[in-house]
Amino acid sequence: MVAEGQVTVIGSQDVEYRFLRKRVAGPENSFQEMNQIMSKFVDYEVSSGNVFRDLGLPDADELDIKANLAIKIGQIIARRGLSQVKAAALLGVDQPKVSAIVRGRLEKFSIERLCEFLTRLGCDVNISVQEKRKLARGKMRIQIAS
Numbered sequence: 680m681v682a683e684g685q686v687t688v689i690g691s692q693d694v695e696y697r698f699l700r701k702r703v704a705g706p707e708n709s710f711q712e713m714n715q716i717m718s719k720f721v722d723y724e725v726s727s728g729n730v731f732r733d734l735g736l737p738d739a740d741e742l743d744i745k746a747n748l749a750i751k752i753g754q755i756i757a758r759r760g761l762s763q764v765k766a767a768a769l770l771g772v773d774q775p776k777v778s779a780i781v782r783g784r785l786e787k788f789s790i791e792r793l794c795e796f797l798t799r800l801g802c803d804v805n806i807s808v809q810e811k812r813k814l815a816r817g818k819m820r821i822q823i824a825s
Contacts, residue, residue, distance in 0.1 A: 740819040745785045748793040751823050753781040755800045770796045 724733070731739035731746075756766045756777070763777040770777065780788065780796070794804045811817055 741790065742785075744790055744819055744821045745788065745793060746783065747821050747823055748790065748797065749780050749783060749785055749788075751802075752793065752796055752800065755797075755802070756781065770799050772796075 726733050729739055729743045731742040736742060756763075761769070763774045763781070767774045767777045776787075779785070780793075785793075797804050809817075
C-alpha cells in the first residue's frame with residue numbers, strides 16, 4: 680500500500696534503459712560512448728577470460744590452469760561413467776581426493792599432479808614453452824582439446 684504523497688514506479692529503470700538504448704544507439708554515437716552511458720544500467724562486467732584475474736587473486740594464471748585441468752578430469756570421469764572409487768583406483772589416490780578434484784577444491788594439487796592424473800586417464804599432455812623477444816613477464820596458459 681502506498682501512503683499519500685508517495686509514488687512508486689515499477690520498472691522505471693527498465694523503461695529508462697530502453698529509452699536511452701534507442702537514443703544512444705544512433706549513428707552519431709560511437710560504440711564506446713554508448714557503453715559508457717549504458718554501463719550505469721549493467722550490473723555485470725565482461726571477463727578477461729580468467730575469473731581469478733578478474734577477482735584480483737594472486738597466481739591467477741596458475742589457478743585458472745588448475746581449474747581447467749580439474750574440469751577436464753571431471754569430464755573424463757563422467758563420460759566414462761566411473762564412480763569416484765573406480766576413478767581413484769585409476770588415478771592412484773583415495774576417493775576423497777577425487778571428490779576434491781571434481782568439486783574444485785584444488786589447494787592440495789599442483790599443476791604437475793593434475794597433469795599426471797590426465798595421463799593416467801589416457802590423455803596426452805603437451806607443454807609448450809615460447810621465449811618472448813620482449814623483456815616482459817610471460818604468461819601461463821593451457822589449451823585443452825575436446
